[in-house]
Amino acid sequence: MLKDGVYWAEKLRNKEISFQELLEAFEEKARKQNPMLNAFVTMMDQDALAEYQKQEDLLNRPFAGLPIPLKMLGQEKKNWLSTSGSKLFLEHRASRNSNFTNRLITNGLIPFAQTNAPEFGFKNVTDAQIYGPAKNPWNLDYFSGGSSGGAASAVASGIVPIAGASDGGGSIRIPASFCGLIGLKPTRGAMPVGPSGWRGWQGAAIDFALTVSMRDTERLFYGMRGIDSAAPYQAPKTEWQHTKAAQQEKLKIAVIIDSPINSKVTPEAIKAVEKACDFLSEQGHQVELISYPVDGKALIASYYLMNGAETAAMFAGIEQGLNRPVEKNDMELMTWGIYQYGKKVPASHFVNALNLWDQAAFKMETLLTEYDLLLTPTAAATAPKINDDLQSDEIRDALEASALLSENELLHLIDQMFERSLQITPYTQLANLTGQPAISLPTYLAKTGLPLGIQFTAARGREDLLLQIGKLFEKSYGFKLPEYYQ
Numbered sequence: 001m002l003k004d005g006v007y008w009a010e011k012l013r014n015k016e017i018s019f020q021e022l023l024e025a026f027e028e029k030a031r032k033q034n035p036m037l038n039a040f041v042t043m044m045d046q047d048a049l050a051e052y053q054k055q056e057d058l059l060n061r062p063f064a065g066l067p068i069p070l071k072m073l074g075q076e077k078k079n080w081l082s083t084s085g086s087k088l089f090l091e092h093r094a095s096r097n098s099n100f101t102n103r104l105i106t107n108g109l110i111p112f113a114q115t116n117a118p119e120f121g122f123k124n125v126t127d128a129q130i131y132g133p134a135k136n137p138w139n140l141d142y143f144s145g146g147s148s149g150g151a152a153s154a155v156a157s158g159i160v161p162i163a164g165a166s167d168g169g170g171s172i173r174i175p176a177s178f179c180g181l182i183g184l185k186p187t188r189g190a191m192p193v194g195p196s197g198w199r200g201w202q203g204a205a206i207d208f209a210l211t212v213s214m215r216d217t218e219r220l221f222y223g224m225r226g227i228d229s230a231a232p233y234q235a236p237k238t239e240w241q242h243t244k245a246a247q248q249e250k251l252k253i254a255v256i257i258d259s260p261i262n263s264k265v266t267p268e269a270i271k272a273v274e275k276a277c278d279f280l281s282e283q284g285h286q287v288e289l290i291s292y293p294v295d296g297k298a299l300i301a302s303y304y305l306m307n308g309a310e311t312a313a314m315f316a317g318i319e320q321g322l323n324r325p326v327e328k329n330d331m332e333l334m335t336w337g338i339y340q341y342g343k344k345v346p347a348s349h350f351v352n353a354l355n356l357w358d359q360a361a362f363k364m365e366t367l368l369t370e371y372d373l374l375l376t377p378t379a380a381a382t383a384p385k386i387n388d389d390l391q392s393d394e395i396r397d398a399l400e401a402s403a404l405l406s407e408n409e410l411l412h413l414i415d416q417m418f419e420r421s422l423q424i425t426p427y428t429q430l431a432n433l434t435g436q437p438a439i440s441l442p443t444y445l446a447k448t449g450l451p452l453g454i455q456f457t458a459a460r461g462r463e464d465l466l467l468q469i470g471k472l473f474e475k476s477y478g479f480k481l482p483e484y485y486q
Contacts, residue, residue: 002485004213005066005162005220009108012064019052019065023112026067029159030113037135039144039153040113041072042081048112051105061108062223063162068104068209069113070164071151073121074197075207077101077111085119085128088318088330099192099228100207104164107223115163116150119332120314121205122307124174124425125384126150129332133386136179137482138450142383145175148210152179155210158484162216168205169303170378170428173440175210177378177453180442180482182211182470185428187460188435189233190225202306202354203233204432212485214470217439221463233435238461247468252286253456254371259380260296260430263423269377272444272452276375279477287375293367294360294430300422302353303429304341304414309350311335312342328400334391337399337417341410349407361434368436368459373469376427378440378453390420431457439466442479451480 001007011017027045034040048067052058058065070077073084076094083089101111116134118126126134126149134149136142137157144152148165152175155163165172167185176183188203200206208224211217227234257273259265277287315326328336368374384390398405398413405413431438437460440453458465473479 002213003161004485005063005211005216006213008161009062009064009066012066013059019110020049023048023067026112026160030154033157033159036140037137037153037157038132039115039134039150039157039159040069041116041131041150042114044080044112044114047077047080048110052110055105058108061106062219063108066109066162067112067160068109068162068164069115069151069154069160070101070111071117071148071166072114073117073147074098074166074200075101075164076196080114083130085117085121085130086331086335087130088326090130096195098196099194103192103224103226107220109162115148115154117148118146119335120311121147121166121168121171122334122338123147124170124421125390135386136383136450138179142385142450143178145178145383147171148175151175151210152181155179155181155212156482158482161212162220163210164207165210166205166207167432168201169432170425172208172210173378173428173438173453173455174425176440176442178383178451180451180480182214182217182442183440183453184208184217184221184463184466185431185438186221186225186463187235187437189231190235190437190463192224192226192228193231194228198230199232201310203435204303204306212481214467214474217470218467221467236461238459239464248372248465250284250286251372251465251469252288252370253280253373253375254288254290254367255375256290256292257377258292259426260292261300261422261426263380263426265377265380268382268444268446269380269452272454273375273377276443276454276473283472283476288371293363296426298356299360299433300429301411301415302356303433304411304418305345305349305353308338308342308414309345310342311338312345315339333396333399334417337402337410337413340402340405341407341414344407344410357433360430364430364434364436365459368457372458372465374457376455376457378427378455379425380427381424382446382448382450382452384424391417427455435460437463437466439470441470441473442481443473443477445480
C-alpha cells in the first residue's frame with residue numbers, strides 16, 4: 001500500500017490515527033533525517049496544532065488534516081518566517097497568510113514546517129548561503145534540485161507525502177525529475193495568488209506541490225484550482241467539470257528530444273523518452289517526432305530579461321522598506337548580477353520580451369490543437385553533484401564588477417552565469433513563459449541509480465490530459481519512486 005497523502009487522509013478520516021500522532025510521526029522522521037538532508041529550515045508544530053484545533057469539519061475536507069510543509073518562498077503563513085532564502089529577510093515574518101496557504105487549509109492540509117529554497121528562487125539547485133544545500137535522498141552527494149529542493153528532499157525521503165512547491169522556470173518539475181517524484185506545474189492563473197504578489201514573474205511563476213501518486217496530484221489540483229476575479233491571469237475553463245471530462249482513448253503526442261538551446265542531451269535522457277514512446281505506441285497512441293516550435297535561445301534571453309526587471313522592481317520596494325540603498329553584500333553574488341542587469345533594462349525591451357512570450361504561447365496553443373500532448377525529457381541529465389561548480393571564478397569576478405557593465409554586457413554575463421545549469425535543465429522554462437500546464441513523471445533510473453523524469457505539456461486548461469497520461473504510466477508502465485514508497 002503506497003503511503004501517499006490520500007492514504008494518510010483516510011487514516012485520519014477513519015480515526016485510525018489522530019492528527020497529533022501523525023504530526024509527531026512526521027516530525028520524528030524529520031528530526032532523524034534532516035541533519036543529513038537539510039530539507040527543513042523551520043518546524044512549527046505548536047502552530048500546526050493550534051491551526052488544526054481552529055478548523056472545523058476537517059475530516060470532511062479532501063486531505064482531512066494532513067500535515068504539509070510550505071516552501072520558504074512565497075507560501076506565507078502569518079507570523080512565520082518569510083526569508084525567501086535571503087539574509088536580507090533573515091528575521092522577516094509574514095503579516096498574513098497567502099491565499100495559496102489559505103486554500104491548502106481549506107483542502108484540509110495543515111502547515112507544520114518550512115522547506116529550504118535558494119535565494120529568491122533563481123536556481124535549479126537549492127544552496128542558499130543562509131541555509132546550505134538541500135541534498136538528494138537517492139544519494140546525498142547530489143542536489144535534490146531547485147528551487148523547490150527542500151520540498152523534494154522532504155517528500156523523496158518519505159518524511160511527508162506532499163510538500164508545497166512553486167515553479168517559475170521548472171522549480172517543481174526539475175526537483176521531481178532529480179528525486180523520482182511527480183511534479184505538476186498547473187496552467188497560468190489556475191492556482192490562488194495574492195494578497196501581496198499577484199503576477200509572480202509576470203505569470204511565469206505558480207504555486208502547487210510535489211507528490212508521489214497521481215491520486216494525490218489529482219485531488220490536490222481540483223481542490224486548489226479556482227478563478228479569483230481579482231487575479232490578473234485567468235485560466236481557461238476548457239476542462240472545468242473534470243468529472244464529466246471524457247478520457248480520450250487515442251492521444252496524438254508530439255515528441256521533442258533535442259535541446260531547445262542546442263546543448264548536449266545525455267543518452268539516458270534520450271532513452272527515457274524513447275522507452276516512453278515505445279510504451280505509448282504499444283498502448284495505441286500516435287507518437288510523432290517534431291522539431292522545436294519556437295526559438296529557444298531567444299525565449300531564454302527574454303526570461304533572463306524578465307528576471308532582471310522583476311528583481312530591480314523588487315529591490316526598489318525593499319529599499320523603501322529599509323530606508324537605504326541595497327548593497328552587494330546584502331545578497332548573493334548571482335542575485336547582485338541579476339539586479340544590476342535589471343536596472344539597465346529599458347522599458348521597451350521589457351515589453352518586447354513579454355510580447356515574445358505571447359507569440360510563443362500562440363505557437364504552442366496552435367501546436368496543441370494539432371497534438372494532444374508534447375513529450376520531452378524533463379531534464380537533459382540527472383541531478384548535479386553538491387560539489388559541482390556550475391559557474392567559474394571568471395564569472396564570479398565579472399559579477400563582482402557587474403555594476404560597471406552595460407545592458408548588453410550584463411545580458412552576456414547572465415547568459416554565462418546560467419549556462420552550465422541551463423544545459424542540465426533546458427526544457428522546463430517554455431511552459432512557464434507560455435502558460436501551459438506541464439508535468440514531470442518519474443519513469444526512468446539512470447545507471448548511476450539516480451532518477452530522470454519525462455515531461456508532458458498540454459494546452460492551457462487541459463490538466464485532465466496530463467492526469468490521464470500520468471495515471472496510464474503509473475498503472476501500466478510503473479513509476480520509479482523513492483525507496484520509501486516502493
